[in-house]
Amino acid sequence: MLTPKEQMRIICKGVHQCVNEAELLAKLEKSYNQEEPLIIKLGLDPSAPDIHLGHAVVLRKIRQMQELGHQAVIIIGDFTGKIGDPTGKSKGRVALSDEKVKENALTYCEQIFKILDKEKTIVRFNSEWLSKLNFEDVIRLAATSTVARMMERDDFQNRYKNGVPIGIHEFFYPLMQAYDSVEIKADIELGGTDQTFNILMGRTLQKSMGIDQQIALFMPILEGLDGVEKMSKSLGNYIGVSEPAEVMFKKVMEVPDNLIIRYYELATDEHPDEIDRVKAELLNRANPRDIKFQLAKIITGLYHEEEEVQSAISYYDMAFSKKTIPDDIPILLLDLEKDTVNDSIPGLIELGYIKSKSEFIRLIRQGGIQINGEKMNEDEINNVLFNGDVMKIGKKRFVKINK
Amino acid sequence: MLTPKEQMRIICKGVHQCVNEAELLAKLEKSYNQEEPLIIKLGLDPSAPDIHLGHAVVLRKIRQMQELGHQAVIIIGDFTGKIGDPTGKSKGRVALSDEKVKENALTYCEQIFKILDKEKTIVRFNSEWLSKLNFEDVIRLAATSTVARMMERDDFQNRYKNGVPIGIHEFFYPLMQAYDSVEIKADIELGGTDQTFNILMGRTLQKSMGIDQQIALFMPILEGLDGVEKMSKSLGNYIGVSEPAEVMFKKVMEVPDNLIIRYYELATDEHPDEIDRVKAELLNRANPRDIKFQLAKIITGLYHEEEEVQSAISYYDMAFSKKTIPDDIPILLLDLEKDTVNDSIPGLIELGYIKSKSEFIRLIRQGGIQINGEKMNEDEINNVLFNGDVMKIGKKRFVKINK
Numbered sequence: 001m002l003t004p005k006e007q008m009r010i011i012c013k014g015v016h017q018c019v020n021e022a023e024l025l026a027k028l029e030k031s032y033n034q035e036e037p038l039i040i041k042l043g044l045d046p047s048a049p050d051i052h053l054g055h056a057v058v059l060r061k062i063r064q065m066q067e068l069g070h071q072a073v074i075i076i077g078d079f080t081g082k083i084g085d086p087t088g089k090s091k092g093r094v095a096l097s098d099e100k101v102k103e104n105a106l107t108y109c110e111q112i113f114k115i116l117d118k119e120k121t122i123v124r125f126n127s128e129w130l131s132k133l134n135f136e137d138v139i140r141l142a143a144t145s146t147v148a149r150m151m152e153r154d155d156f157q158n159r160y161k162n163g164v165p166i167g168i169h170e171f172f173y174p175l176m177q178a179y180d181s182v183e184i185k186a187d188i189e190l191g192g193t194d195q196t197f198n199i200l201m202g203r204t205l206q207k208s209m210g211i212d213q214q215i216a217l218f219m220p221i222l223e224g225l226d227g228v229e230k231m232s233k234s235l236g237n238y239i240g241v242s243e244p245a246e247v248m249f250k251k252v253m254e255v256p257d258n259l260i261i262r263y264y265e266l267a268t269d270e271h272p273d274e275i276d277r278v279k280a281e282l283l284n285r286a287n288p289r290d291i292k293f294q295l296a297k298i299i300t301g302l303y304h305e306e307e308e309v310q311s312a313i314s315y316y317d318m319a320f321s322k323k324t325i326p327d328d329i330p331i332l333l334l335d336l337e338k339d340t341v342n343d344s345i346p347g348l349i350e351l352g353y354i355k356s357k358s359e360f361i362r363l364i365r366q367g368g369i370q371i372n373g374e375k376m377n378e379d380e381i382n383n384v385l386f387n388g389d390v391m392k393i394g395k396k397r398f399v400k401i402n403k
Numbered sequence: 404m405l406t407p408k409e410q411m412r413i414i415c416k417g418v419h420q421c422v423n424e425a426e427l428l429a430k431l432e433k434s435y436n437q438e439e440p441l442i443i444k445l446g447l448d449p450s451a452p453d454i455h456l457g458h459a460v461v462l463r464k465i466r467q468m469q470e471l472g473h474q475a476v477i478i479i480g481d482f483t484g485k486i487g488d489p490t491g492k493s494k495g496r497v498a499l500s501d502e503k504v505k506e507n508a509l510t511y512c513e514q515i516f517k518i519l520d521k522e523k524t525i526v527r528f529n530s531e532w533l534s535k536l537n538f539e540d541v542i543r544l545a546a547t548s549t550v551a552r553m554m555e556r557d558d559f560q561n562r563y564k565n566g567v568p569i570g571i572h573e574f575f576y577p578l579m580q581a582y583d584s585v586e587i588k589a590d591i592e593l594g595g596t597d598q599t600f601n602i603l604m605g606r607t608l609q610k611s612m613g614i615d616q617q618i619a620l621f622m623p624i625l626e627g628l629d630g631v632e633k634m635s636k637s638l639g640n641y642i643g644v645s646e647p648a649e650v651m652f653k654k655v656m657e658v659p660d661n662l663i664i665r666y667y668e669l670a671t672d673e674h675p676d677e678i679d680r681v682k683a684e685l686l687n688r689a690n691p692r693d694i695k696f697q698l699a700k701i702i703t704g705l706y707h708e709e710e711e712v713q714s715a716i717s718y719y720d721m722a723f724s725k726k727t728i729p730d731d732i733p734i735l736l737l738d739l740e741k742d743t744v745n746d747s748i749p750g751l752i753e754l755g756y757i758k759s760k761s762e763f764i765r766l767i768r769q770g771g772i773q774i775n776g777e778k779m780n781e782d783e784i785n786n787v788l789f790n791g792d793v794m795k796i797g798k799k800r801f802v803k804i805n806k
Binding site: 079082130131132133134135136137138139140142143145146147148150156160163165166167168169171172175 | 482533534535536538539540542543545546548549550551553559563566568570571572574575
């Protein structure tokens with residue numbers, strides 16, 4: 001087990017703010033001496049969509065702490081999900097059925113376990129304790145905070161100033177999140193910088209209930225591929241953790257040079273020493289493209305098998321870089337008059353990549369055929385192929401069209 | 404049964420504001436046609452002390468509506484009482500034990516039934532329904548109001564502006580009171596003008612829950628005997644409903660002349676026609692003292708038996724007015740050197756008013772001995788009596804000291 005100071009260095013890598021470091025060190029020392037793992041909390045909203053590298057920033061940090069021996073507790077906020085927004089004004093807070101909440105939670109867990117260590121993770125639903133609170137408990141909970149304190153939260157303050165209604169129930173969302181910390185006796189809670197208010201509320205509530213205060217670890221918001229905006233699906237500047245290796249590799253290669261170190265810090269589990277080495281390399285005018293290539297290999301490797309990473313690299317080289325095509329990549333020649341995807345089938349059979357047209361169709365349906373890195377649909381079978389187009393068949397086989 | 408319009412006249416007598424009259428008339432018409440009494444709600448805080456005429460303003464109005472055939476529902480706010488103020492900052496909101504709450508409620512009911520008709524009154528404790536609400540119910544309740552709406556309440560607004568903390572739980576007190584109205588399907592809720600916000604919240608909540616909105620009847624705050632400040636025990640300007648007939652009579656005689664009509668309207672059940680007659684009398688320069696004498700007789704008669712009222716009048720005449728003492732009131736002569744209360748005992752035995760010293764002591768302990776209208780304690784037995792002092796023994800016997 002690493003010493004508390006060595007652990008601190010890894011935990012604080014890339015962190016935006018830690019409230020506070022002295023307390024964190026004390027917790028790590030106690031944990032080290034008593035051989036008791038710390039409880040790392042992360043709250044998740046089950047209405048969130050597919051996870052991308054932006055969401056993964058907090059998850060990777062938790063994974064790093066798991067590697068240090070600590071215990072993660074993921075709280076699925078199903079209680080809030082079930083209630084929704086009773087005023088019906090917030091689209092994000094439509095009441096969900098128990099089934100829908102569980103379904104969302106499952107999809108979510110599937111994704112987070114691409115990052116977290118399942119053995120060191122407990123998943124809990126907060127309805128387990130929140131649904132048991134009665135009015136008296138709620139009054140006691142509410143009494144731990146004040147209107148002025150709630151109004152410190154930027155969004156509340158702005159809405160109040162601008163006359164946009166704030167429902168009284170909305171004050172409970174931070175309190176519920178804080179109560180979760182009390183319930184599981186969290187030692188550390190992680191979140192983005194947009195969670196500052198809610199996570200610090202957990203510290204306040206723990207204190208007022210006479211238990212040890214959690215450490216708040218705020219992670220920066222990761223910029224997307226455009227290098228400016230927050231990574232988000234709707235802006236299209238994201239890298240999804242479930243995306244195929246080739247797509248992921250290619251997208252990392254599109255990260256702006258000035259964000260290479262940031263991605264190293266926030267999207268990989270590399271040791272601070274290694275990141276220092278990369279920084280030095282960049283300063284010594286190494287070609288950023290070569291370093292980014294390493295970064296792409298590391299990130300892709302976090303979410304895919306080694307074999308897939310290798311094939312993604314080959315594919316990238318072939319499709320997007322100027323390198324000559326390796327000898328072992330077959331070149332499919334197509335007749336000029338008959339130049340659709342459909343027309344390539346006999347050649348593919350001849351190469352031994354598929355056995356029949358029906359197998360090819362089945363592969364398309366399973367998403368197993370890509371043209372220039374994009375999955376093709378069945379109705380695109382009569383699309384024209386151009387000279388230089390790269391077709392991927394299954395996981396590892398490629399052909400380049402030569403007309 | 405009086406017609407709806409006749410009922411309106413009585414109900415609206417002395418009322419500060421009715422929200423709103425058209426709806427009230429409609430409710431009265433429906434009640435009249437269907438021969439269904441209206442449900443009149445009054446919420447009471449069981450931590451309040453002895454009831455005085457200021458508190459009685461709302462109770463008298465309810466009594467008048469009971470005489471019109473309607474049903475009173477008194478809500479004892481025991482749920483709030485049991486919780487208290489969890490922050491411990493409000494002295495008025497110390498958590499009370501179940502027993503203490505019940506004890507307070509009993510004392511309270513004893514007093515209110517000096518005014519209300521027991522047959523047409525139902526007493527309910529709001530813990531009956533409030534303690535059953537779970538977190539989800541509370542969230543739904545909270546969602547019916549907004550921060551901006553709560554901030555319309557003067558005390559909240561002032562505290563917020565002045566940086567005095569407002570606990571989130573305090574927002575629930577108006578919501579609880581409103582929920583009580585929903586629960587009992589109140590047709591009319593009464594309160595002082597200081598209850599405007601809370602009672603209108605009841606209307607809002609009923610509406611948002613799809614039930615008929617209650618009418619809000621705001622009664623004025625009654626000025627005390629100083630004619631300026633609100634009647635209150637701590638200011639000493641009050642008339643308690645449990646005070647002896649003599650004290651009550653004397654205190655009403657101290658009401659400033661300009662408040663005679665106000666006391667007629669707010670502290671008696673006189674018909675509006677009768678009050679109009681008194682107003683005319685006053686305008687015709689009748690001696691206000693004579694009219695006040697009538698008022699004192701009416702008010703004392705509302706809380707005491709006829710016999711006691713008569714004895715209070717005799718006592719008042721004797722002790723506080725310049726009239727000669729009636730022949731049938733004995734004058735006790737005391738030796739100048741032995742002039743304490745104790746020394747008067749032999750004379751009292753001689754008059755046949757008491758049988759022994761021990762009976763006299765027992766009467767003192769029971770509060771049955773008064774000197775100049777004030778109950779005496781056992782340790783005052785050696786106090787000096789002065790010429791002209793009036794001693795009351797039991798309910799109807801008096802002596803005037805003549806030294």
